[in-house]
Amino acid sequence: MDPENELDELLDEVERKFCRDVSITDTSDTGKGHPLQTYYTVENVLQQKRKVLVWFHPDLLVSRCCPVFIGGSSYPVGIGTSTSERSCDQLRCLSCDFRVLMFDHNEWDTSCDYLFFRNHMPDHQKLQTKLKKRRGFRAYACQCSWFCCSELMDLSGLTQLKWICGRHLN
Template structure:
């Protein structure tokens, strides 16, 4: 008798679940529109497979890099380069302090200076970005 009651309760529960699963969605059109928007957003954001960095004369440099080690956006300082006094601790401690970082940059039209919190590079010509820098995507 206990098993029979248990079986009845289980059957009733399964029927309830099936009835909910069988009901059509209230607004399937809005779900389709949402899915189309998601697909469009994914298509619009192209990513560089092997991101390049360099100075302004190169056309194929990536402008939207992110570091995988420190999980921060890579900054690009146009027509400037890092001087020899810029070291790891400067970037680690002053990543968001542009007035402090500016002390370690010098004007040079042939270079672009790049940095995140853990890596810095002066780029004279188009070169591959460090392995820990990846493209975050482009909309055009």
């Protein structure tokens, strides 16, 4: 069974179970004259469905950029897709396992080297010392690599960077 069908089945099951619980509670509570409807609204069922998703399918609540774009400050950040060219703001580095930091309207000073990032990541204040204001550019860095650009670029073409989209919450 493909994952989507499996999910549908699961959600149907939740709905069935939930509705059954409703009727059981309904019967037992009728005598007390409680207005049951208030508890079993559509939102209630949806909420329950969402809980099931979180428990069993956490992957469905997050998305990854595909392709992964990085871009200058004029490009909006968010989840990038082939039809939505957004610059990923959840980058992680596979080499050093650091989150990639971004600085809008900045570029790295040419004196930057491996040791600088090695010693100062992720201390914003220390990193600032080698950032230079440059309109439209966005400077990126992890603990082992740095980059800056003004255009939108597909990360797969920048093989020197071992960065991946670390997932966005939906």
